[in-house]
Amino acid sequence: MMSANYISTLMLSSSLRYSITSNQAALSKASTEATTGRFADVGLELGATTGGDVTLRADLSFADQLVDTNGLVAGRLDVTQDRITQLSSTATDFLKDLIAARSTDGGGRIILPPASSNLQDLIGALNISYNGSYLFSGINTQNQPVTAYAAGSASKNQVDSDFLSTFGFSQSSASVSSITPAQMQSFLDTSFDAEFASPAWNTNWSSATDQAMQSRISTTEIADTSVSANQTGFRKLAEAYTMMADLGNANLNQSTFQVVVDKAIGLVGSAITDLAALGGSVGTVQQRLTTATDKLKTQKDILNNQIVGMEQVDPTEASVRVNALQTQIQTALALTSQLQKISLINYL
Numbered sequence: 001m002m003s004a005n006y007i008s009t010l011m012l013s014s015s016l017r018y019s020i021t022s023n024q025a026a027l028s029k030a031s032t033e034a035t036t037g038r039f040a041d042v043g044l045e046l047g048a049t050t051g052g053d054v055t056l057r058a059d060l061s062f063a064d065q066l067v068d069t070n071g072l073v074a075g076r077l078d079v080t081q082d083r084i085t086q087l088s089s090t091a092t093d094f095l096k097d098l099i100a101a102r103s104t105d106g107g108g109r110i111i112l113p114p115a116s117s118n119l120q121d122l123i124g125a126l127n128i129s130y131n132g133s134y135l136f137s138g139i140n141t142q143n144q145p146v147t148a149y150a151a152g153s154a155s156k157n158q159v160d161s162d163f164l165s166t167f168g169f170s171q172s173s174a175s176v177s178s179i180t181p182a183q184m185q186s187f188l189d190t191s192f193d194a195e196f197a198s199p200a201w202n203t204n205w206s207s208a209t210d211q212a213m214q215s216r217i218s219t220t221e222i223a224d225t226s227v228s229a230n231q232t233g234f235r236k237l238a239e240a241y242t243m244m245a246d247l248g249n250a251n252l253n254q255s256t257f258q259v260v261v262d263k264a265i266g267l268v269g270s271a272i273t274d275l276a277a278l279g280g281s282v283g284t285v286q287q288r289l290t291t292a293t294d295k296l297k298t299q300k301d302i303l304n305n306q307i308v309g310m311e312q313v314d315p316t317e318a319s320v321r322v323n324a325l326q327t328q329i330q331t332a333l334a335l336t337s338q339l340q341k342i343s344l345i346n347y348l
Contacts, residue, residue: 060303063296066218070293073215073225076130077289080227081282083125083135088275091237094118095268098244102261108249111261115244119149122237126229136229138209145208145229149242154204155195159246162191171248179252181259188243188263196239198230205238206230218292223285233274240267 097114101107126136126146133141149155160170166187169175194200206229213226244264249257 056303056307063300067296074289077286079130080135084275084279087125091268091272098261098265108257111244115241119241119245138211138228139213140209143207146206158204176248176251177253179256181256184256184259196235217289233271236267236271240264
């Protein structure tokens, strides 16, 4: 009995369809690799070494995030440093005005406008925001740190109350001229000084925290990256400007006025020194930030090179595979089309 060996058109068609499906999947993979220059399925290709690749990519992502964060921090510090410099410059000019007004007739009236203006400028500078956060609020970045000094404000109400309880009349009273140098000196060194120290400062003037914002600037470094409105230099300026703007200086007798001016001169001079030190501290952080960012960028380059070394595919070889697979698919499609035309009817 003889056996017949045969190949059916169904078997051929099925085989070709499988070949087309398989080659299309391979083509998709080869096209991706030719385009990206890296394995389409890194885990499949690297096998046991995939963990090392994942670690490298995590390190690269962390370094990238730190570089982006440092860019925002650098912007905040630049604005902070600019405000400190401006306040220091304004204070230096005001110190000259104080010295000039000390022995000038009507010095109280002369110094009033710059004192009032400087106080408002100080409050405005401390209330500056950057990228939605108040720079001088400490860690309380969503709240404006310093309240305005104006009629009805807690700060002015307290100054008015202290003045009235000490002297028995308000700053606008004609009786201000009767205040002696000793009385004014005592007031300035006790009740008035206390308004710019804790807890009164934190109750009536500032909602900022003493604690500064901290930021991670590298994989190993954390730095204070903000300045609080509660810094001593700012308080001293607020005190000096307030005493020259709102203690009835225009009506004081000359000797009592000089007591106020001398106190203000001491405060402003000390504040300028404090702001210089503060600016220096911010500058140190800025330098650390720049150095850390430069190192992170170098680290990113190293990590990226290591990742490329593990994941890289020869794009030329991938392109050759793409062309070969496209040819195979086209051939299989052509054969499938021919097989579909074959019919037993044609041979009957």
